[in-house]
Amino acid sequence: MQSQPQRVSGRAVGAVMFIAAVTITLVWIVVRVFFTLHPDEPTPDGSSSRTSAPSSQRTIGTPFDHVVVLSIDGLRPDAVSDAVRRGCPGFSALLKGPNTLNARTDPDITVTLPNHVGMVTGRLMKGPQGHNWLPNAMPETIAEGGTLHAAHGAYVPSMWDVAHDHGLMTALIASKGKFILFDNSYREEQGRPDATGADDGTRKIDLVGFALRGEGVARKAMAFLDDAAAQGRRSLSFIHFTDTDVTGHVRTWDMTPGSSYLACVDRMDALVDGLIRHIDANPALRGRTAIVMTADHGGGAPAGSHTVADSPLNFTIPFAVWTGDGAAGDLYALSPMRARPAAHERMTATGGLPIRNADAGNCALWLLGLPSIPTSTVGAEQDLLAGWSRRAS
Numbered sequence: 102m103q104s105q106p107q108r109v110s111g112r113a114v115g116a117v118m119f120i121a122a123v124t125i126t127l128v129w130i131v132v133r134v135f136f137t138l139h140p141d142e143p144t145p146d147g148s149s150s151r152t153s154a155p156s157s158q159r160t161i162g163t164p165f166d167h168v169v170v171l172s173i174d175g176l177r178p179d180a181v182s183d184a185v186r187r188g189c190p191g192f193s194a195l196l197k198g199p200n201t202l203n204a205r206t207d208p209d210i211t212v213t214l215p216n217h218v219g220m221v222t223g224r225l226m227k228g229p230q231g232h233n234w235l236p237n238a239m240p241e242t243i244a245e246g247g248t249l250h251a252a253h254g255a256y257v258p259s260m261w262d263v264a265h266d267h268g269l270m271t272a273l274i275a276s277k278g279k280f281i282l283f284d285n286s287y288r289e290e291q292g293r294p295d296a297t298g299a300d301d302g303t304r305k306i307d308l309v310g311f312a313l314r315g316e317g318v319a320r321k322a323m324a325f326l327d328d329a330a331a332q333g334r335r336s337l338s339f340i341h342f343t344d345t346d347v348t349g350h351v352r353t354w355d356m357t358p359g360s361s362y363l364a365c366v367d368r369m370d371a372l373v374d375g376l377i378r379h380i381d382a383n384p385a386l387r388g389r390t391a392i393v394m395t396a397d398h399g400g401g402a403p404a405g406s407h408t409v410a411d412s413p414l415n416f417t418i419p420f421a422v423w424t425g426d427g428a429a430g431d432l433y434a435l436s437p438m439r440a441r442p443a444a445h446e447r448m449t450a451t452g453g454l455p456i457r458n459a460d461a462g463n464c465a466l467w468l469l470g471l472p473s474i475p476t477s478t479v480g481a482e483q484d485l486l487a488g489w490s491r492r493a494s
């Protein structure tokens with residue numbers, strides 16, 4: 102009789118242990134399934150993949166509805182000032198906004214593709230959060246690793262991600278085939294899910310277009326702007342004129358009057374003038390559109406190229422913000438957190454904070470009233486133009 106309670110007690114303990122084991126197993130399975138469906142592991146940058154951009158320290162009073170980021174390949178700042186001196190209307194108009202002719206490329210490289218990656222991602226090539234994109238040739242296929250994410254080892258968000266996730270229309274119109282890198286990186290299968298507001302999808306660039314010459318690029322850019330305006334949509338476009346670079350490689354970056362390079366600069370000036378006239382002629386664009394113009398590199402070191410990264414001829418570039426209201430200003434004076442380099446000072450990544458072409462993306466987003474690119478490092482505080490305010494229209 103004495104053993105009966107002990108047997109019952111033993112059975113009860115066994116049942117409790119069995120139920121506990123089943124419960125623990127079920128909880129473990131549920132937890133595993135949840136985290137498999139909701140991956141949120143830290144990226145190599147040390148930040149969560151869901152970390153949002155640092156919040157803007159100040160917002161623009163009246164955001165623009167359209168921003169065009171214009172890169173003129175191999176455009177030297179002394180060629181811009183030369184054109185303005187000769188009365189060329191396009192660059193003269195651009196310099197009626199905040200600008201500097203003393204901006205900098207990536208501190209470590211002065212060739213096309215790595216610097217354009219910097220412009221659209223707000224990162225330098227090297228460093229802990231560097232984009233790591235070194236090749237300047239046609240990228241490999243996606244399957245072979247020809248995306249920015251494969252090169253970096255984690256998803257690299259772009260200015261198109263931020264704009265598209267906020268519902269804007271986006272475009273890339275370029276004149277070198279290797280820019281397919283951006284389509285590779287931000288098409289449906291590669292783009293990151295939209296975690297902001299309504300789901301605008303994983304394809305971050307609505308329109309990807311190519312044209313061999315600047316004239317074709319400008320035509321497509323104007324059609325895109327008209328289309329966005331006609332649909333009542335806001336937009337961010339990135340457009341690229343390659344002509345000055347091609348001429349520089351064939352005929353050198355020759356600054357003597359009447360040279361082929363300067364004649365090409367004049368052609369680019371006419372395209373800029375045409376773009377501005379087009380914007381001003383469309384009531385849905387006029388007063389609502391800004392242009393951020395910069396270059397991937399200068400040129401002339403060596404004479405027919407721009408590969409010497411420590412040559413001022415190559416690392417000195419223009420950076421101009423056309424706002425349509427004629428409020429010209431020195432971009433360094435208007436951006437007090439930036440250090441103005443001496444004329445021939447390269448400014449390495451550890452040597453102060455100049456204005457770089459890699460500022461273009463976050464500057465464009467700020468002009469649109471949008472936050473900066475998540476995990477970006479150049480202009481992530483959107484401090485460019487901190488001393489500037491938009492005139493009431």
Ligand SMILES: [Zn+2]
Binds near residue numbers: 407
């Ligand atoms: Zn080149």
